[in-house]
Amino acid sequence: MDIVRIDGKTLTSDDLVGWLKLSGRFSHVVQDIIKEKLAATAARKHGLTASPDELQNRADQHRRALGLHRAKEANEFLDDASLSLEQYEAFLEDALLAEKMRADICSEAxxxxxxxxxxxxxDAVELSHLVVTGEGKAREIVSLLGEDPDSFDEIAAEHSTAESASDGGRVGKVMRGALNPTLEAKLFNASVGEVLGPFDADSENTFEIFSVTAKYDAVLDDTTRDAVSNLLYNEWLETAARDFKVEV
Structure with missing residues (x-):
């Protein structure tokens, strides 16, 4: 299928697939499709359905999002995409069923x-950090901070090569799982106000120093709910992929 012509050269659907593969985006698109298909398949096995009203509402929302305000425009869109009405309805139904399945899996309970x-x-910690070149300089800064921990912002602004230097080295709140496990354990076990380092940074002969500025016990707020929901759903997807024998 031809997608577009540029200066007389035609880009086909096969060209698009090739471009997605070469750019490293193909696997992400495929994974998104697999996730939705898995959830929709499981929803049907669990007896979940999408009513005609739900399908119509979803179709209306989808068309509005695409700027298709009249039936003629929607039909032309499908024709241009070489898609049938049945394919479009199946797409909408899969999306609805996948959402319902996720809602069941990720219930409030x-x-x-x-x-x-x-x-x-x-749990989370609030961090500031600074990055410097040379172990000697890093240890000198750690010594200075040992005498005056409150000067971290000033020293970071003056000496750090990290982008956060302009903000006094502030990193912000960091949850478990976002850092190297060894470093994470040290930071989460540290006391508020404690300076840790120097640690080897990503680049050669660069070193990183941290300050723990606050610690937060876990609270089931909206951010944490989203994180738990994602964990539950991803765990379910891994199991479902085995149960339904997904082969790529």
Whole structure:
């Protein structure tokens, strides 16, 4: 299928697939499709359905999002995409069923139960850091901070090569799982106000120093709910992929 012509050269659907593969985006698109198809398949096996009204509402929302305000425009859109009305309806139904399946998996009760069992996983620390070149300079700065921990912002602004230097080295709140496990353990076990380092940074002969500015016990707020929901859904997808024998 031809997608577009540029200066007389035609880009086909095969060209698009090739471009997606070469750019590294193909696998992400495929994974998104697999996730939706898995959830929709499971929803049907669980007896979940999409009513005609739900399908119509979803179609209306989808057409508005695409700027298709009249039936003629919607039909022309499908024709241009070489898609039938049946394919379009199947697309909408799969999306609705996948959402319903996720809602069942990630119910409020399931989220609360997971959180109660894994609360420490959602603890957070607030960090500042600075990055310098040379171990000698790094150790000198650690010594200075040992004498005056409150000067971290000033020293970071003056000496750090990290982008955060302009903000006094502030990183902000960091949850478990975002850092190297060894470094994470040290930071989460540190006291507020404690300076840690120097640690080897990503680049050669660069070193990183941290200050723990605050610690937060896990709270089931909206951010944590989203994180738990994603964990529950991804765990379910891994199991579903085995149960339904997905082959790529």
């Amino acid at each position: 399931a989220i609360e139960e997971y959180f109660s069992l894994h609360a420490p996983q959602f």
